[in-house]
Amino acid sequence: MSFYLDLATRLCILAIAAVGLNLILGYGGMISFGHAAYLGIGAYAVGIPAHHWLYGGLDFLATTNGFMHITIAIVISGLFALLTGLICLKTKGVYFIMITMAFSQMAYYLFVSIEEYGGDDGLVINTRSEIPLISLDDPIQMFFVSFLSLIFFMWLIHLITKSNFGLILKGIKDNEARMISLGYNVYLHKLIAFVFSGIICGFAGVLLGNFMTFISPEMIDWARSGELMFMVILGGVATVMGPLFGAIVFIILEEILSSITIYWHLPFGLLLIAVVLFFKGGLSSLLSK
Amino acid sequence: MDYTLLLIQVLNGLQLGVLLFLVASGLTLVFGILDFVNLAHGSIYMLGAFICASLTYILESYLLAVVFSLPIIGIIGYVFELFLARPLYTRDHLDHVLGTFGAILVIDTAAHLIWGPAGIAIPLPDYLDGQISIAENIEIPTFRLLIIAVGLTAAFGLLWLVNFTRLGMLIRAGASNRTMVAALGINIRSLFAIVFALGATLAGLAGMLIAPITEASLGMGNNIIITAFVVIIVGGIGSVKGAFVAALLIGLIDTLGRAFLDDLFKIFMSTTAAENSAPAISSMSIYLIMALILSFKPKGLFPPRLR
Amino acid sequence: MHDILKLKNLNKKFGGVIATKNLTLSILNGELHAIIGPNGAGKTTLVSQIFGQIFPDSGQIFFQDMNVTQVSEYKKSRLGINRTFQITSVMKSLTVSENIQLATNTVQDNWFNFFKVSNNQDYIFKKIDFCLNQVGLEKAINQPVANLSHGDCRKLEIAMALASDAQLLLLDEPMAGLGPTETKEMIALLNKLKGQQTILLIEHDMDAVFALADRISVLVSGEIIATGDPDKIRRDSAVQSAYLGEM
Numbered sequence: 001m002s003f004y005l006d007l008a009t010r011l012c013i014l015a016i017a018a019v020g021l022n023l024i025l026g027y028g029g030m031i032s033f034g035h036a037a038y039l040g041i042g043a044y045a046v047g048i049p050a051h052h053w054l055y056g057g058l059d060f061l062a063t064t065n066g067f068m069h070i071t072i073a074i075v076i077s078g079l080f081a082l083l084t085g086l087i088c089l090k091t092k093g094v095y096f097i098m099i100t101m102a103f104s105q106m107a108y109y110l111f112v113s114i115e116e117y118g119g120d121d122g123l124v125i126n127t128r129s130e131i132p133l134i135s136l137d138d139p140i141q142m143f144f145v146s147f148l149s150l151i152f153f154m155w156l157i158h159l160i161t162k163s164n165f166g167l168i169l170k171g172i173k174d175n176e177a178r179m180i181s182l183g184y185n186v187y188l189h190k191l192i193a194f195v196f197s198g199i200i201c202g203f204a205g206v207l208l209g210n211f212m213t214f215i216s217p218e219m220i221d222w223a224r225s226g227e228l229m230f231m232v233i234l235g236g237v238a239t240v241m242g243p244l245f246g247a248i249v250f251i252i253l254e255e256i257l258s259s260i261t262i263y264w265h266l267p268f269g270l271l272l273i274a275v276v277l278f279f280k281g282g283l284s285s286l287l288s289k
Numbered sequence: 290m291d292y293t294l295l296l297i298q299v300l301n302g303l304q305l306g307v308l309l310f311l312v313a314s315g316l317t318l319v320f321g322i323l324d325f326v327n328l329a330h331g332s333i334y335m336l337g338a339f340i341c342a343s344l345t346y347i348l349e350s351y352l353l354a355v356v357f358s359l360p361i362i363g364i365i366g367y368v369f370e371l372f373l374a375r376p377l378y379t380r381d382h383l384d385h386v387l388g389t390f391g392a393i394l395v396i397d398t399a400a401h402l403i404w405g406p407a408g409i410a411i412p413l414p415d416y417l418d419g420q421i422s423i424a425e426n427i428e429i430p431t432f433r434l435l436i437i438a439v440g441l442t443a444a445f446g447l448l449w450l451v452n453f454t455r456l457g458m459l460i461r462a463g464a465s466n467r468t469m470v471a472a473l474g475i476n477i478r479s480l481f482a483i484v485f486a487l488g489a490t491l492a493g494l495a496g497m498l499i500a501p502i503t504e505a506s507l508g509m510g511n512n513i514i515i516t517a518f519v520v521i522i523v524g525g526i527g528s529v530k531g532a533f534v535a536a537l538l539i540g541l542i543d544t545l546g547r548a549f550l551d552d553l554f555k556i557f558m559s560t561t562a563a564e565n566s567a568p569a570i571s572s573m574s575i576y577l578i579m580a581l582i583l584s585f586k587p588k589g590l591f592p593p594r595l596r
Numbered sequence: 597m598h599d600i601l602k603l604k605n606l607n608k609k610f611g612g613v614i615a616t617k618n619l620t621l622s623i624l625n626g627e628l629h630a631i632i633g634p635n636g637a638g639k640t641t642l643v644s645q646i647f648g649q650i651f652p653d654s655g656q657i658f659f660q661d662m663n664v665t666q667v668s669e670y671k672k673s674r675l676g677i678n679r680t681f682q683i684t685s686v687m688k689s690l691t692v693s694e695n696i697q698l699a700t701n702t703v704q705d706n707w708f709n710f711f712k713v714s715n716n717q718d719y720i721f722k723k724i725d726f727c728l729n730q731v732g733l734e735k736a737i738n739q740p741v742a743n744l745s746h747g748d749c750r751k752l753e754i755a756m757a758l759a760s761d762a763q764l765l766l767l768d769e770p771m772a773g774l775g776p777t778e779t780k781e782m783i784a785l786l787n788k789l790k791g792q793q794t795i796l797l798i799e800h801d802m803d804a805v806f807a808l809a810d811r812i813s814v815l816v817s818g819e820i821i822a823t824g825d826p827d828k829i830r831r832d833s834a835v836q837s838a839y840l841g842e843m
Contacts, residue, residue: 031383087580090587094326094382095526098518099583105515106576113568167690171698174687181647181681182699182760183673222515226390233387263402269394276388277376287383 005139011251012146013207018231018243019153020200025229026237027161028193029173029287033097034104036224038077038198040111040217042205045073047215048117050125066129070206077202078195080107085194089187101222108220122216129210136210146207150244153200158240169193170238230272233286293427298548299541304433306540307440311495312513313520313532314447315488321527322460323481325374326382328389330492331514332396333369337362337493338505339400342409351413355497359490366489370482393511401507408506436498443491444533451529460484519579525589534590539575546571600625600764600794601646606655608641615641616652617818623764628790630797630805633815634838639798642815643768647679648672659764678762680753682769684746692736692744692752696724699756727755731785747778754785765793771801783807814838
């Protein structure tokens with residue numbers, strides 16, 4: 001039972017990150033290969049304050065208060081998205097993909113290089129964020145917080161896409177040149193969406209940090225970003241439910257394949273290649289829906 | 290100021306730069322000419338290291354291993370092109386990215402299965418393992434000089450090939466006008482296969498050169514590929530010259546940053562602050578440089594000419 | 597304000613190629629002014645400079661007496677200059693009404709209303725209806741643009757141009773790719789628009805040009821070699837030789 005509960009919790013968390021990525025990838029057409037960075041940032045936003053609270057040092061940062069963790073995650077994710085977005089969004093196509101990858105790698109190396117927070121080995125914290133009336137130590141409550149968060153973000157995205165901003169974003173994805181000629185500051189709109197997307201993933205990171213209590217730079221590995229992209233694209237871009245479906249497919253695949261072999265990345269990779277090769281029009285055709 | 294240390298670090302930076310060039314040149318050629326984004330290029334670099342390691346043990350000679358490994362990597366590159374790259378040429382870059390990402394997963398896991406999780410060290414023959422005095426009191430490991438020499442030779446060889454030979458002319462022509470070149474009766478398929486295999490061989494060579502120093506290890510491909518992308522973005526996609534300049538620049542900045550940034554920081558910071566912040570900042574240095582250069586030259590230092 | 601658009605001594609070079617050479621032109625408020633010229637005359641470059649996609653090497657552009665030479669594209673649009681594209685450029689994945697919505701100023705000004713449902717405003721509904729009626733597309737209001745014929749897409753572009761309330765509208769070869777009936781419809785439509793907005797018409801189709809234009813300017817090798825009313829242009833010997841009897 002607890003196995004399935006954990007699986008469901010992890011599913012919700014990944015789905016939230018996929019929802020975040022879908023905002024810019026699915027609705028906006030911006031293919032970011034670096035969104036795992038925000039998951040990492042969110043997780044460390046829990047880990048670092050908790051670490052200081054447990055072991056001292058940096059008193060102004062030491063806390064297990066969940067709202068503080070969330071605030072830190074939102075601020076740092078938002079800033080990272082803003083600063084990297086300012087540069088990335090001046091580029092297009094594969095340049096954009098590579099630059100988002102590069103910045104994500106930068107975040108990876110940054111966390112690896114900080115010895116105090118475990119560097120390569122990661123950070124173990126044996127406490128969770130404290131939120132009034134809720135104990136995240138209880139797996140059932142952890143699940144419900146994750147599940148309700150997922151519902152919240154899916155609803156939020158639904159609202160956004162029905163709004164003026166959402167329409168503009170879709171227009172930009174469809175025909176950027178036209179949108180510029182219609183008078184839209186496309187760069188600014190993309191930047192706003194980019195920051196929003198990063199913040200949503202950062203929130204998912206907070207949940208992830210709490211769920212795993214082992215926070216490592218591996219969360220920022222670009223293979224994780226690739227997995228997120230896989231979820232968003234296969235699940236159905238530019239739809240509210242799509243990221244959830246994609247996350248479900250990914251989790252199921254991961255579970256099935258890893259029960260067959262610990263080397264499950266190999267059949268997963270082959271599957272990915274097969275889908276790319278044999279899907280009519282390629283996966284990128286799925287992107288233009 | 291310890292000039293000996295500075296010189297050694299400069300040479301280290303050159304070494305890194307030269308290796309980066311070997312990897313990045315194949316990447317930029319394939320992207321510039323075949324318009325194909327190959328994330329798995331780093332995995333080929335890793336395969337070069339591992340295959341060379343295995344052959345070194347079998348043949349009991351590092352040099353022989355390199356000699357035999359190069360064509361093997363070339364063949365691997367050719368096969369890769371045939372089965373994965375070629376079907377994807379007509380597709381969007383996103384498909385390239387996702388397809389080669391899948392390839393990385395496959396190759397990395399296969400390498401894990403074949404060679405195990407630990408790295409494999411490559412022993413060097415004695416005559417390569419020593420030091421050379423290049424000046425009074427300054428001794429440089431022989432092998433590092435060899436790497437730099439090999440890398441520079443490869444760089445000039447490549448530049449000569451692209452700019453002064455018929456093959457190079459076809460490559461450049463194929464880059465700017467594929468259909469025209471095909472109409473002239475040149476077999477574009479073979480041309481592309483050759484370019485791809487060449488790029489793969491250079492990456493494999495880089496792996497073979499670095500492995501005696503750092504071991505052949507599973508993560509090495511993934512580490513280098515992003516840096517190689519940074520190099521070609523900074524250098525300008527499709528430009529071998531750009532890749533050369535950018536690779537040396539990045540190699541030097543990264544090496545010198547890691548070596549001297551804390552000393553630099555100590556000038557205006559406390560020792561503990563310097564020692565805590567320097568590793569973090571130096572690890573970010575090449576990305577910060579990339580960001581800086583992109584803000585002035587969004588298409589890199591030597592941008593591709595319009596097709 | 598007599599001249600809505602004034603181009604003064606515009607120059608633009610690309611490498612060794614002179615695309616725009618000392619170009620001076622004034623567009624009168626309310627007129628339909630056509631620009632014609634052989635291929636390679638530099639029409640695209642001129643349009644790009646007017647719109648701020650590229651900036652001239654020297655010279656000035658005045659819109660309603662404001663110096664807009666260095667103003668970037670999206671800002672120019674907000675000032676009241678709008679355009680259609682040579683190759684139909686609409687948002688194919690959206691519906692007809694969504695395309696028009698995006699063209700209206702209201703969406704532009706209210707984008708930060710994240711939670712405002714975009715099609716819930718009476719004003720926008722009325723505007724969409726009006727614009728679609730003008731071009732004869734009122735039945736297609738909720739159709740996905742992907743289902744529209746080429747001619748209807750062209751009409752949609754005009755409708756979007758109307759929706760933007762632009763004071764200066766540049767139409768870049770609106771007749772391109774239209775069959776004879778569709779061309780007649782387009783000419784009728786543009787005739788309706790005449791006078792409501794100032795129109796700068798770039799066209800190859802001479803019948804359309806002579807049917808619509810109040811004045812014509814002839815662009816050859818980056819220079820304007822003649823400007824005047826249609827009769828004057830028809831009789832101009834320099835123009836005749838440039839076109840080698842095309843007229």
